[in-house]
Amino acid sequence: MQEDLKVLLVQRRVAPFEGFWSLPGGFVKMNETLEQAALRKLKEKTNVDQVYLEQLYTFADLERDPRARVLTIAYYALVSSEHFTLKPSEAVADVKWHSMYDLPELAFDHAYILDYALQRLRNKLSYTTVGSQLLPEKFTLPELCRIYELILNREIDKRNFRKKMAIMDVLEDTEETSQKYSKKPAKLYRFKHSEIIELSQSPHTIIQPKTPRSLQGER
Amino acid sequence: MQEDLKVLLVQRRVAPFEGFWSLPGGFVKMNETLEQAALRKLKEKTNVDQVYLEQLYTFADLERDPRARVLTIAYYALVSSEHFTLKPSEAVADVKWHSMYDLPELAFDHAYILDYALQRLRNKLSYTTVGSQLLPEKFTLPELCRIYELILNREIDKRNFRKKMAIMDVLEDTEETSQKYSKKPAKLYRFKHSEIIELSQSPHTIIQPKTPRSLQGER
DNA sequence: CCAAAAGTGTTAGTGATACACCCATGT
């Protein structure tokens, strides 16, 4: 359990930014959706198949690319720590996983984009079950806790973490155990729902009455 | 203080969706930013100047427009309840403010986009000071509270609301009062910061230690 | 003096955080 939060980067073979690492990307075809385009590009570099994909933001400043005006509609995917074969396509010198916390200098505005993505992911972590995408179907609570620690980049108290998970009520006990990381067997869990769930809690919000009343009749 | 949450719609003059109401929009020029394009289009219909603009999402499904594949990078702006002169441009039959809670049938996927925008706005309301954009510089607490009620579409307890605002510590007392909506004078406040502030609280998150400790050295 | 909106405090419940020891197993 000494993993890391990683991002897949490709090394550019051509100018501009020749030799720099950058986010994988490419052009959207006229009759494919943005999601299809993102998946296609991802597949060119990995053999990833089922992934969580989310639109991040559209970056479109005029000077992003010295050659021409380029709009980037950025998506991010989360894949669990299983192994994928990386296959550099011909346009690219290399493909590699890099630690999010130890990045090389990136081409274009990609460092900014990555930073934006990390913030988004951290936010999502607190009110959804995105974390589920970074583990195999069955996992132990210490493993899940570790995912949170890696993304949030700080220690989490395991007792509080377990309590929180219990309250959220999103996990179910498989009857199995794992001894992957310890001699004492750890219970294996899975997420009750395969999709990503939004947790409805009442945090930090402006006043959420228990029994909402209608305001102004019709509305 | 019997206002409403409104959205600016334009009525289409031409097919497809002739006669339907739709969100104002247009094409981005080759050498303007998305924000500039959004502002330009907004200015064609109103005389709005200083506005809060935020990128919402990029909608790009293949069948959004029957004529061709169109990508829409949606932005939303918030303007305070002051009056703007609306000026329909020639491509458009009419321009009008519509209640968000009483919309006509909209062209394309614009109903979906609006719904998405409302959700975003509601979320932002709870952890930022976006509300400030919908009022003039100086305002009373009941007015601000009303903005929250309109956006969230539910009643808010005014005592709790005042307490919350006090804790957030984003308002400052002007020495003035207003009797616009009542005989008893209400104190006028203004936001301490003219920009929109993100409130750092600890809601609903997974465990935020008061004094964060470093995890794994360097990170 | 009446109507109308502004303004004000307290209590109970829930969720967040901090914290230390025992347990099951493999070696």
Next chain:
DNA sequence: ACATGGGTGTATCACTAACACTTTTGG
């Protein structure tokens, strides 16, 4: 028997939500 990571409970504090009366003014 010991080393390693898994698993557990409690007390404090902060925030949320519910709730009703007094104050200031204009008419």
